[in-house]
Amino acid sequence: MPITPHTLLPFLHRLYTLQSVNSLVEVICTGLTDFIGGENVMMGVHDGPTRSISSASMTRPFTRMNELVHATECGIMAQCPFWDHVFKKKTPVLTLSEILTAHQWNSHPIYTEVLREDGIRDQINLVVEGNYNRFTTINLLRSSREFSDKEIQLFTQLHPHFSQAYANAKMAESSGLALASSEGNWSIPVSYEGNLMLKDDQVAKQLHCRFKTAHYLPEEVLNWIKISCTHFNCGLLETTLRPFKLKQNQQEWQFTLHRQWHSDSYQLCICPLQHLPNKKLSPREMEVMEWVSQGKSNSEISLILHISTETVKTHLKRIYQKLNVENRMSASRSWQQRSSS
Numbered sequence: 001m002p003i004t005p006h007t008l009l010p011f012l013h014r015l016y017t018l019q020s021v022n023s024l025v026e027v028i029c030t031g032l033t034d035f036i037g038g039e040n041v042m043m044g045v046h047d048g049p050t051r052s053i054s055s056a057s058m059t060r061p062f063t064r065m066n067e068l069v070h071a072t073e074c075g076i077m078a079q080c081p082f083w084d085h086v087f088k089k090k091t092p093v094l095t096l097s098e099i100l101t102a103h104q105w106n107s108h109p110i111y112t113e114v115l116r117e118d119g120i121r122d123q124i125n126l127v128v129e130g131n132y133n134r135f136t137t138i139n140l141l142r143s144s145r146e147f148s149d150k151e152i153q154l155f156t157q158l159h160p161h162f163s164q165a166y167a168n169a170k171m172a173e174s175s176g177l178a179l180a181s182s183e184g185n186w187s188i189p190v191s192y193e194g195n196l197m198l199k200d201d202q203v204a205k206q207l208h209c210r211f212k213t214a215h216y217l218p219e220e221v222l223n224w225i226k227i228s229c230t231h232f233n234c235g236l237l238e239t240t241l242r243p244f245k246l247k248q249n250q251q252e253w254q255f256t257l258h259r260q261w262h263s264d265s266y267q268l269c270i271c272p273l274q275h276l277p278n279k280k281l282s283p284r285e286m287e288v289m290e291w292v293s294q295g296k297s298n299s300e301i302s303l304i305l306h307i308s309t310e311t312v313k314t315h316l317k318r319i320y321q322k323l324n325v326e327n328r329m330s331a332s333r334s335w336q337q338r339s340s341s
Contacts, residue, residue: 048135064113
């Protein structure tokens with residue numbers, strides 16, 4: 001598809017939509033290959049001194065998925081050829097073929113141990129923000145060598161948009177305009193190994209009192225956390241996994257695990273489930289909510305469903321009444337809670 005302002009503007013609009021960092025990562029990973037050809041897109045947060053990746057999401061998993069974590073733990077990732085070149089060029093964009101010949105790449109540990117079965121022959125990297133101590137990149141991987149001058153130019157032109165959208169998302173999270181994660185009674189950091197990082201004694205006492213277990217949470221919840229962390233550690237695209245629900249006495253609890261792009265941990269949110277109203281949405285209202293939950297604006301929904309923006313507003317007004325909410329964000333949260341039930 002030829003790249004024109006008409007085809008590029010919708011993607012830029014999605015970048016600048018008010019959203020969390022997790023949502024922005026998904027937009028970039030799923031949309032970038034529409035304009036620059038490649039088999040995969042990965043975003044990662046990197047630690048320069050240790051030459052490791054602390055967070056990563058990608059469009060699709062590598063065939064050797066388990067090797068991604070292994071590559072970091074055993075030091076293969078520290079041999080990535082980009083480490084010695086990042087921040088040393090005036091341009092924020094760098095390609096693998098600029099650094100290594102095809103022969104050198106074929107014998108490189110990252111290719112032979114991780115990427116060979118996916119046939120990744122070249123990669124273009126862009127630093128979104130940060131400095132050498134800690135920085136975020138967008139990486140587009142492809143099975144053919146050499147990116148064209150036009151592709152490199154487009155990637156370079158997109159750089160300020162990626163950086164500004166990333167800064168906007170971080171600010172939206174910190175200000176509360178966009179939810180970084182689900183609200184809950186407790187929000188607890190979880191290590192990459194799946195261990196609770198309880199620094200607040202009061203929270204620990206409340207959990208112990210509420211769930212009455214020696215390890216603060218029931219065993220089935222702790223096992224789910226371990227499995228979920230393993231899933232996240234593989235670098236899959238999902239930034240929030242399907243919640244785990246637990247019935248205890250007369251109360252049902254929901255546990256949700258989220259990626260945290262600015263911390264070396266994941267985030268566990270624990271909340272009691274609200275009793276949702278029994279009023280059912282009409283088929284059209286359900287369609288509207290599907291697109292609202294994906295971050296679409298009223299004008300975008302009207303184009304998708306071939307209805308006027310006023311009709312979309314009318315549907316939303318009725319939806320708010322049925323879900324017993326007051327705004328778009330609360331409606332989206334309530335809808336996602338229903339969908340995961």
